[in-house]
């Protein structure tokens with residue numbers, strides 16, 4: 387006998403929940419890919435993508451996931467033998483660096499662990515020591531989706547400037563775009579990568595590489611190969627070249643609808659404010675559960691947490707128990723542990739994540755927290771009271 391009936395919710399940090407309207411926009415016959423409305427619709431996407439990235443630079447669209455955005459960005463501005471400095475927090479920046487390594491870049495890793503954010507002073511020191519300018523690019527993520535830490539991108543730019551270093555500044559906003567404040571131009575980011583399936587509320591399969599003039603200049607010395615080359619994708623006269631082949635037809639309709647929601651109806655700044663309130667509600671619930679019992683947010687300092695995702699630690703295997711119960715009995719899928727341990731190791735079962743990115747409201751937030759609260763009771767896991775009341779009080783104060 388189970389209560390699990392009704393609509394399920396995916397509460398992992400990507401892919402995120404797809405709005406019904408975005409799904410409905412894809413439910414249509416295949417369009418002509420050579421002329422007509424798809425071409426016109428696609429042209430309308432670029433200015434809105436730039437609005438979300440807060441830039442007047444360029445954006446190339448690829449049929450790919452986030453890993454495709456990583457590869458596209460690296461291949462357009464770097465050549466084998468180039469050194470890249472990778473600022474590792476959690477899991478994702480390291481993997482970006484390793485990808486570059488796999489095609490001949492020389493990746494140097496600066497490690498800040500599963501609880502830390504990047505220290506701008508250390509970055510500045512490393513760059514000052516590189517007086518010959520051998521480091522061609524600095525790679526980092528804004529939100530690390532494994533640890534849920536957020537890096538201070540403006541402060542990292544300042545560190546590069548202070549060091550008087552000329553490296554390209556490349557930032558992964560795959561988990562953060564549309565959720566955490568990001569200002570590509572004001573913060574001096576040269577290249578930014580993101581994907582469709584997190585804050586942009588669209589199915590996985592579109593990747594975006596943003597670049598400014600400095601990025602465009604760096605493209606001149608690289609040989610990205612025909613498929614990854616961002617020049618025809620951004621400057622090409624022929625629509626077919628924008629995607630190096632058939633356009634991702636239905637994804638483009640989906641993205642149009644999602645950008646209507648994010649840019650034209652809600653507004654990017656309102657979306658950031660909504661994410662901030664929802665994140666605080668989730669954190670207040672975690673704190674309440676943790677008052678007796680030892681559940682805690684992975685990042686102690688609230689100012690260093692992303693508004694898109696929360697990684698939560700438990701003393702024993704409670705995290706996995708909660709996850710399994712929520713999925714099988716409550717219709718909520720929580721995020722797995724990532725980066726702390728490999729599956730099968732005891733540490734694997736001590737972390738879970740809640741994705742609160744993109745298409746989220748009070749109902750969905752309270753639903754996920756209510757499911758976790760119920761799971762704690764069903765599984766007899768020690769926890770403090772008042773988590774749902776704390777979350778509701780915070781949501782009621784919006785904007786926090």
Ligand SMILES: *Cc1c(COP(=O)(O)O)cnc(C)c1O
Pocket residue numbers: 400451452453454478527529530531558559560561581590
């Ligand atoms: C999800 C994610 C990726 C990887 O994206 P895929 O679409 O799974 O390839 C990379 N970086 C960050 C920060 C992410 O959150």
